[in-house]
Amino acid sequence: MSTAGGYYVVLAVCFGLAGGIVGRLKGSSFWLWFLISGAVPVVGLLAAVAYRFDNRELRRQCPGCGKVVKLHDALCTRCGTELEFPDVAIASEADSRRRRLSAG
Numbered sequence: 607m608s609t610a611g612g613y614y615v616v617l618a619v620c621f622g623l624a625g626g627i628v629g630r631l632k633g634s635s636f637w638l639w640f641l642i643s644g645a646v647p648v649v650g651l652l653a654a655v656a657y658r659f660d661n662r663e664l665r666r667q668c669p670g671c672g673k674v675v676k677l678h679d680a681l682c683t684r685c686g687t688e689l690e691f692p693d694v695a696i697a698s699e700a701d702s703r704r705r706r707l708s709a710g
């Protein structure tokens with residue numbers, strides 16, 4: 607029976623399209639995520655949804671060496687300083703200004 611195989615192809619294309627659209631919305635390549643999500647349907651789509659694209663990521667500066675790292679990083683990738691979750695994220699200037707005002 608080839609029915610199961612046919613369903614799988616349809617499924618793979620659907621997941622591929624979904625993954626591609628998600629990837630593109632996040633500023634990455636449609637075709638890259640189309641291929642990934644088509645090759646490994648469920649996992650690929652989840653990866654596209656969960657993937658953190660660098661250009662959307664909030665950042666902050668390491669207090670130890672001054673390197674700009676991702677907001678969610680627990681360790682500085684340059685000097686290894688343990689990073690607590692910061693009060694101020696670099697990407698959102700307006701927001702940090704508001705927080706500084708309310709803090710005192």
Ligand SMILES: [Zn+2]
Pocket residue numbers: 668669670671672673682683684685686687
């Ligand atoms: Zn550092």
